[in-house]
Amino acid sequence: MTMPHVFISYSHTDQPFATRLAAALPALGIDPWIDQGGIHGGARWSSSVHQALDEC
């Protein structure tokens, strides 16, 4: 069975939580995608974010 992919969408202010969540999910059979750099105010989606959303 293929491990499902999920996209974690979060505000940069919640990055510690998002990182912790991303670290916990693989052990439960979930493959998370998370923007490691965080999403900073004023920034728009990068191509990698858009691609990750499409693939999840």
Added chain:
Amino acid sequence: MASGNVEDEWQYALDEGKPVVPVLLSPVKVHFQLSRIQHIDFYRQPFEAAVAKLADGLQRALDVAADSAASDLPVDGGGTQGGHQTIGPPTGTVTFLFTDIEGSTQRWDEFPDAMRTALERHDSLMREAVADQGGYIFKTVGDAFCAAFATAGAGVAAAIEAQRVFASEDWSVFGNGFAPLLVRMGLHTGEATERDGDYFGQPVNRVARLESAGHGGQMLLSGVTAGIVREHLPEGIDLRDWGEHRLKDLPVVVKIVVASRHYAACWFRRRSEIGLRSTWMTGFQLRVLLVHRRGLRALAAW
């Protein structure tokens, strides 16, 4: 939720028909588009427990998305408890839970600011109680909630838990002189027609009437629902049979074996109120039962 980028992302995901499971890190006002999607609450339970619920909900949501062409169905990413988990609206024989805050109109007039914040808390607690039993909230009207469950046990458990947390909540923090919110609840089980995430039919009408007959802090079950759950009630929960009665234009005949003095006080007050309310009930026979949790503050306040 404060991030425009985050909103862009979940909006995009919803538009693409992808399952979305909101995660709450603190009590916040949820965007109306997300309000019908069951969230996972991370601030009222240990991180590990919430993650397990999230993973379970995600897995099921993804399974449904893969199997169903109806990918725009609201996704219930709620956790599991007692083996209950609903993804989207349950179909077939469904147990309905309708709730409403007693006297909310008057309280909005008296405490408009307190009611605004208290209602957010009420909504959060209700959603969590429903989610923990895999329920599906298919409608909210003001402070009223309409939820569907795949099993009667899940519906009753959700109602009990909601009443428990409502009773233990310190509502006085929302305003000076602000009394606890008392929520009346009705539960009924039957076959209803589900369409586009909403339900129609006699069971829905009946549970609405049943809920209206109650007082804040009470849970009124139809005989159908009570018959299913009677042998599997949690410890500390009693069922008291109020007998069979028409709820419209007929005096209510209540047949109850009073279990305790405290319970008797509840019963006598309810009996008279049911009689008054019966004038605007629709005519049908219901076997009404009261679920009473010992020590429930809302009841003790009577």
